[in-house]
Amino acid sequence: MSQEIPYKIYLNENEIPKQWYNVRADMKNKPAPLLKPGTHEPLKVEDLEPIFCTELAKQELDDTTPYFDIPDEIKGFYKMYRPSPVVRAYCLEKALGTPAHIYYKFEGNNTSGSHKLNSAIAQAYYAKQQGLKGVTTETGAGQWGTALSMACAYFGLDCKVYMVKVSYEQKPFRREVMRTYGASVTPSPSMDTDIGRKINEEFPGTTGSLGCAISEAVEVAVKNPGYRYVLGSVLGQVLLHQSIIGLEAKAALDKYNVKPDIIIGCAGGGSNLGGLISPFVGQMLRGEEKYRIIAVEPASCPSLTRGKYVYDFCDTGKVTPLAKMYTLGSGYIPAPNHAGGLRYHGMSSIVSQLYDDGYLEATSVKQTDVFEAAEMFARTEGILPAPESSHAIRVAIDEAMKCKETGEEKNILFGLTGTGYFDLVAYQKYNDGQMEDYIPTDEEIAASLAKCPKI
């Protein structure tokens, strides 16, 4: 126990996990099945095959297989940017004067700048294996689109990204990274698709929405032979791929006999949180160990803390299957002054069920408090964090300060999902004292939830 902990704990390359862990296999209460929008029947693999690669459709519906071998080609790609380090935040601890030991799993050390690459490379691989020409997707802020572009470049797949028009125009650098990786990036709504043309006609001058971009990407995938649609969060397959985060983090901490008392992750659709906590929750589900797990969401988009656990559409356009999840209603859109990601109306069915069963807590934080924590972290730990990741930083700091009061030497682990190089418009607002907070009223949330389908 008294072995000195380095600043950065790197696994050796041969210690990178060789299997993903499917937490659903250990859940007694399985996540509720996806339902067909029309008939409300549970979806089968063949229902998903026109949209997803076959192998990914199987992963999506598999809630019994605990481990999936990671294909060699993906393990090869991992070596470009994995293992990612678990960092002991010595400098932050010192600045806080806390007896707590703070660790973070840093997933931003790759050009896409976030953990999204872990699932992008897996989804691109299975598309390549199936002999497809390419994949389509949507992107908002651009982390997922960038990750997917990198992954497709590696496998020589075509990559068509529908980027919400307002982001396309306001985030030209994100767009250029994707183009540098060979992706075609189209502002959405476009004139390339039926749904895009329809929306442009109905709402001339619209700057688009994620819901519309999803609809366009799905339409293009379904209509073009050799293409499938891919998605970067929410889905069970994504959490499966992202389990690499938690598996590596656990292996690194185990090396030094460190057991985290508190595990903290930011939560939008649940891809990072679900991935980080999977092996730890697995131990809890099997009765082997206890951890305190905290999901942190923005006060402006509080699906776990203020949403309802019901069946809802996964997209604003209501073309996707129905999922049972904590949701604010598929029409819910965070206020325009909300700066970071984490703007999804719902939460991964897996995370939702675990939360409902009491395996994790949830809390929400205001964005000015988030950026205050981000700036302190940048100055002490030398990494400019993404606004998303900074939600977890905020709560890690708060918990560490509680330890200062009580004198407890707790081990705190949080997920630092990515870097903020492309979020400097938001940092500028904060630096200029012009960032505002928004907390939806109960009435707003109730009105949005009232539109959920009755199932």
Next chain:
Amino acid sequence: MSQEIPYKIYLNENEIPKQWYNVRADMKNKPAPLLKPGTHEPLKVEDLEPIFCTELAKQELDDTTPYFDIPDEIKGFYKMYRPSPVVRAYCLEKALGTPAHIYYKFEGNNTSGSHKLNSAIAQAYYAKQQGLKGVTTETGAGQWGTALSMACAYFGLDCKVYMVKVSYEQKPFRREVMRTYGASVTPSPSMDTDIGRKINEEFPGTTGSLGCAISEAVEVAVKNPGYRYVLGSVLGQVLLHQSIIGLEAKAALDKYNVKPDIIIGCAGGGSNLGGLISPFVGQMLRGEEKYRIIAVEPASCPSLTRGKYVYDFCDTGKVTPLAKMYTLGSGYIPAPNHAGGLRYHGMSSIVSQLYDDGYLEATSVKQTDVFEAAEMFARTEGILPAPESSHAIRVAIDEAMKCKETGEEKNILFGLTGTGYFDLVAYQKYNDGQMEDYIPTDEEIAASLAKCPKI
């Protein structure tokens, strides 16, 4: 020799070098001394003390001490982002089909995004040690200003950055990173200084130049008690601090018994190149080993390949000491279509002398060829390289392709100095096919050189 080389060779934290190496100590032909502009007498420490910290002034003039202990506080900071990896470019090799083994030392894995942090933290440390309030500097593209802001935040020093006005306006994100680290960033020419007011009066609406920003930063340092001026390249002290790059690279390769046949670095003022090659050149100077070393400069700013080895001013404003160096004349400014950094008119006196003595070769490359290499590298190795670093990538690829022709299994090491997150305007130009090349005529260079002082 047949031991398998991992993708990334990381030293352990206790293997990070504990001393910087001063290559001047092993040079038989020392770099020519800095001269006072008026009298042409060699400068002494006391002449430099009003501008530089005392300890840095000593380092600047010391050409006999081979090793300097790295202070504990700097070693502590190093652990935030060092050791940086030596990466075996397996994916690039595969894409090229070359038998060569390509390695790169990656210095971009810190928030400042480049190797500049290595000297920034050292210079900030000595300022703090001397009890100063803060430091001043200039920045053009912003890599150095960002690095210095991070270093000053760590030591609680005030940091005043004069940023060339055109960059201040065109690179708001760079500016915001510096502000997030607590630096004050002023567009230059400003109305805060005599020289700034004078230039604004003479040239209304000017967008500034590096030469002017240097003059402003020096003026503010000299006039404000408790402040000194710091610089990110060219100087002997900077190359001393940057020797950490070469020392780590050599230690990592030695671990696997890899001897580089060719060592390649991009060259602007010489900070990265000088740091990377120091320990290798040291072996050559001591007659222990032979390497082929290649300095790569932009065709639009070719100081080594087309300049003259004479005494010249270090700045455009002609307020600094005179240095003997390969120079294009202190009034030389690369064409406006030049995208990346590496725009300094001269070259570190140390690198200049080594080049003059035949220890290294130099070559120049066109920027469209540089971005072609950058894009290939991004797609195969997954890192979006800075345009500066991509000069070295270009020549590494060219040398690897020669190995393909000859079948030679050479070991190629190059310096990947930083990432290109803030250079996406240039990438966009390249992606859109709108990037142009510029090669100065002999007449242009001769006219600029004619203005060098006659010494």
